[in-house]
Amino acid sequence: MAAHDEVTTRLALVLGDAAVVTLRSVLERLIPDDDWPGGWRAGCGAYLARQFAGDLADWVPRYRAGLAALDAEARLRHACAFADLAADAADALLRDIERGVTRADWPIDAAAFFAGAVDHAAEGFYSDPANGGNHAGIAWQMVGFVVTG
8 A cells, every 4th residue: 555644543543554445435436526525525535534533433343344344355356456346346245235245254244234325415505614524614515505604
């Protein structure tokens, strides 16, 4: 892995380096960059790093298990890590996980893990920037939300 930025370092302390690479790739597929920053660049990783030390602390073991299982699923189906999949292959795999269609051994419910990760990505993307994500209110700017007062 390349040199860590602060968010990557904080997440790696909680999840481990390999899981952070997978998490970043998942966030980039759930909310991809377009004319606006996607999930990772908008701060979903920073949101999770902050929340894993608080409200989402009980999700840390699920993220560890789920991200490892997702990577194992990618390796079983495509002979490479999830982060190395082409966008359409990654999206197809995530659609299967969403439906609970797995081939690898998952120690947790794959569909429930995916649903939680989607919810947390949306929270990180759209929530108040004070929660760690939505850097500079970028998601609010994207949808035309104006903070007054």
